[in-house]
Amino acid sequence: MKPILVINSGSSSLKFGLFVDQGGDEHLVVRGNADAIGSDRSTLEIFDEQGNQIFKETRCLDSQKEALNSISEQSAALKLEPPIAVGHRVVHGGPHLVTHQRITAEVLATLQRAVHFAPVHIPAAVEIIRHVERVFPQLPQFACFDTAFHQTMPEAVYRYPIPEKYFAAGVRRFGFHGLSYASIVHDLGKDLPSKVVIAHLGNGASLAAIADGKSVDTSMGLTPTGGIPMSTRAGDLDPGVPLFLIRNQKLDTDALETLLNHNSGLKALGGTNDMRELQKASDSGDSKAALAIEIFCRSIAKTIASFAAVLGGLDLLVFAGGIGEHSSTVRASVCDRLGFLGIALDAARNNASSAVISADSSKVRVRVMSTEEEKQIARYCRVLLQAHS
Ligand code: ADP
Numbered sequence: 001m002k003p004i005l006v007i008n009s010g011s012s013s014l015k016f017g018l019f020v021d022q023g024g025d026e027h028l029v030v031r032g033n034a035d036a037i038g039s040d041r042s043t044l045e046i047f048d049e050q051g052n053q054i055f056k057e058t059r060c061l062d063s064q065k066e067a068l069n070s071i072s073e074q075s076a077a078l079k080l081e082p083p084i085a086v087g088h089r090v091v092h093g094g095p096h097l098v099t100h101q102r103i104t105a106e107v108l109a110t111l112q113r114a115v116h117f118a119p120v121h122i123p124a125a126v127e128i129i130r131h132v133e134r135v136f137p138q139l140p141q142f143a144c145f146d147t148a149f150h151q152t153m154p155e156a157v158y159r160y161p162i163p164e165k166y167f168a169a170g171v172r173r174f175g176f177h178g179l180s181y182a183s184i185v186h187d188l189g190k191d192l193p194s195k196v197v198i199a200h201l202g203n204g205a206s207l208a209a210i211a212d213g214k215s216v217d218t219s220m221g222l223t224p225t226g227g228i229p230m231s232t233r234a235g236d237l238d239p240g241v242p243l244f245l246i247r248n249q250k251l252d253t254d255a256l257e258t259l260l261n262h263n264s265g266l267k268a269l270g271g272t273n274d275m276r277e278l279q280k281a282s283d284s285g286d287s288k289a290a291l292a293i294e295i296f297c298r299s300i301a302k303t304i305a306s307f308a309a310v311l312g313g314l315d316l317l318v319f320a321g322g323i324g325e326h327s328s329t330v331r332a333s334v335c336d337r338l339g340f341l342g343i344a345l346d347a348a349r350n351n352a353s354s355a356v357i358s359a360d361s362s363k364v365r366v367r368v369m370s371t372e373e374e375k376q377i378a379r380y381c382r383v384l385l386q387a388h389s
Helices: 064-077 105-113 121-135 148-152 164-168 178-191 240-248 253-262 265-270 275-283 287-311 321-326 328-336 347-351 373-388
Strands: 004-009 014-022 025-035 042-048 053-059 085-090 141-145 195-201 205-211 214-218 316-320 365-368
Touching (some): 004 373, 014 064, 025 064, 042 064, 064 121, 085 373, 121 141, 148 178, 148 214, 178 205, 178 316, 178 373, 195 321, 214 287, 265 287, 275 287, 316 321, 321 328, 328 347
Parallel strands (some): 004 085, 195 316, 316 365
Antiparallel strands (some): 014 025, 042 053
């Protein structure tokens, strides 16, 4: 069976999936997640391939390492075949790690040197990679970067209009959610047209312009804080805003970071970062919630229109991520602004979150797709593993 274990570690959560090669593609055997790591109410849940919960436990998991130990114990108890390799999702690898690759001592050292590009994510990834190395020294490990997909962007997109010495220090547009975009491009297969925009709308949210399967522009930049407003992140601001906050409101770097990443976006505007709650509040007349949704949808529509300019037209628009997949309200509000591009939704299809939600008369096809980042990591790892054997 030769399973590959995929690990996606966040600041206080760890998702995992065990994949086997079946009929030329990766097939999920089990998946699970450990949440609220670092609290005494951490939960570990494991689901089988049909999505049935086969294990649940609530206890104290102090660290990512402890969560992984617990996952290994449960995997043994469930008599799951042990993995032959481990693939890690790494959000940011800095300027020198931008292709999916096997993790060597040198790669790990380079990743550690890039810590200032993602001060929360990189240490968590390094900790779990080192732990796997200690516990399963025989297993090859691979790093898959969210930035890798965007390496095809032209210089006119990845360069910022600031002096070159800062570019030399790594200040450039990297772009994120690359594993999600790659998964959608893979799943579109033969149905992938030339000019595509994908809107990945989850808690983190970004859009990518994709020409003939390759990223040519994206809304996030040096870090995942940029682009459209998100659940708790501000997205793009006039650069004068942080300067003003530093000078006039006396915010230091940490306070600014917390503000821009954790206390801005939908949460700051509408009082909650949960789109379902915002929609409920807006429907019952809460004007702040309505404004938050309006700002969010307007920004997405503006980004799609600008990407249509980048692509020289638009054949397909894909909505993905928790909001993209489930919020017919957001999709309608975005698409209603884009009629001039030839986008027309079919209301019944949109309300049902059907696979294709555009009207038959629409010049642009509009789809709703689920993204499978872990499966995409398993695909990359299988290829890398074969190249190494
Ligand atoms: P993450 O980026 O953390 O993986 P998700 O992709 O799961 O997040 O997206 C989370 C967002 O999706 C939340 O804002 C949540 O409210 C929203 N969401 C999930 N289901 C629905 C729904 N049925 N209607 C509207 N929004 C939804």
